[in-house]
Amino acid sequence: MSTTMPFAAGTSLLADVTSLVRTAGRTLLDRRTPHARGVSLDEIVDEIHANDDAVLDVLREPLLRTRPGSRWAEDELAGGALPPGEWWVVDPAEGNINHVHAMEDWAVTATLVRDNQPVLTVVHLPLTGETYTAVAGGGAHLDGRPLKVSAKTDLGATLTGTGQARPGEDMRTFRRIGESVTAMLASGLVVRVSVPATMQLIHVAAGRMDAFWQFSDVRSGLVAGALLVSEAGGTVTDLAGEPWSTAGRDFLAAAPGVHTAALAVLSPIA
CATH class of the missing domain: 3.30.540.10 (Fructose-1,6-Bisphosphatase, subunit A, domain 1)
Known part of the structure; x- marks a missing residue:
């Protein structure tokens, strides 16, 4: 963002x-x-x-x-x-x-x-x-x-999360969710998959979780958490690493020390 x-x-x-x-x-x-x-x-x-x-x-x-x-x-x-x-x-x-x-x-x-x-x-x-x-x-x-985001710098020590933005997503989105969970399970410590997005993003803003990503542009689930995380010192981008806005097609909010590493894991999942 x-x-x-x-x-x-x-x-x-x-x-x-x-x-x-x-x-x-x-x-x-x-x-x-x-x-x-x-x-x-x-x-x-x-x-x-x-x-x-x-x-x-x-x-x-x-x-x-x-x-x-x-x-x-x-x-x-x-x-x-x-x-x-x-x-x-x-x-x-x-x-x-x-x-x-x-x-x-x-x-x-x-x-x-x-x-x-x-x-x-x-x-x-x-x-x-x-x-x-x-x-x-x-x-x-x-x-x-x-609030202050996590100080972690090692992706291998992170608690991260993702979730389904809405019922009836297309099959490509479902596949990307599954592949991203697998990739992050191999790279991080623990991955949570749950809904809604905001309830995970408040944890990122509070430093309890270290990153959250989503393959969706449902704005009502992202705008609140995006502002909370960025104002708590986190980094909020799309999965191309560009600043996020409501026009973004996907989303990553993370502690600054692990954002680049999380992006490297998630961005190849197309």
């Missing part, structure tokens, strides 16, 4: 967005059940949509009012560049499939993207009450405490 200019409005806006996302998180928390919901694919999809709708009902309009003139990226699973200007890229239930299956890895995220670069983000984990925030030029924080 290319270096962005400091976001001057970030300090005052961040408090408002954080409050809204935490409120939305309570809605998602209230919808949690101790058992998996849905048996058939149609039932599972209905539950996912119901989660999204419930959170958006309390989040969308208030969030748009915080930034007059901003627009809303409608399709949660879309990728590619956005038109110029400011856009809210929101995942009302990041890790929705986990929520529906009574698992723990889910969150509410809201990211302001300006000219295809994230400039402010809030990631709230309702189960733990933790809130991760970042503002371009202002650092990344967990409940107000600064």
Whole structure:
């Protein structure tokens, strides 16, 4: 991800967005059940949509009012560049499939993207009450405490991760995921394969994991983590090693000391 200019409005806006996302998180928390919901694919999809709708009902309009003139990226699973200007890229239930299956890895995220670069983000984990925030030029924080990526320099000592961005990816993407996991298993220490992306990227930003990559351009799963990792001192690029933006077709976020080595492992997988 290319270096962005400091976001001057970030300090005052961040408090408002954080409050809204935490409120939305309570809605998602209230919808949690101790058992998996849905048996058939149609039932599972209905539950996912119901989660999204419930959170958006309390989040969308208030969030748009915080930034007059901003627009809303409608399709949660879309990728590619956005038109110029400011856009809210929101995942009302990041890790929705986990929520529906009574698992723990889910969150509410809201990211302001300006000219295809994230400039402010809030990631709230309702189960733990933790809130991760970042503002371009202002650092990344967990409940107000600064975050810093891992200091590792040996890829062989790394905990890395990847995952599936959305159901129904094409077979080439599935093959690349499999080949990349095999390659990184041979090069690193441990590889996690899980969803959603944001829940792994907060670990990279906090120095708990060392790298995360994805063969997809689903922006809602990447923009929050991209800003958190870069503001925590990490390196965020595509798999050609170029600075990442929402126009990128693939993604790598890593601690600086292992980014080059991870790129060398992953970039040949075409």
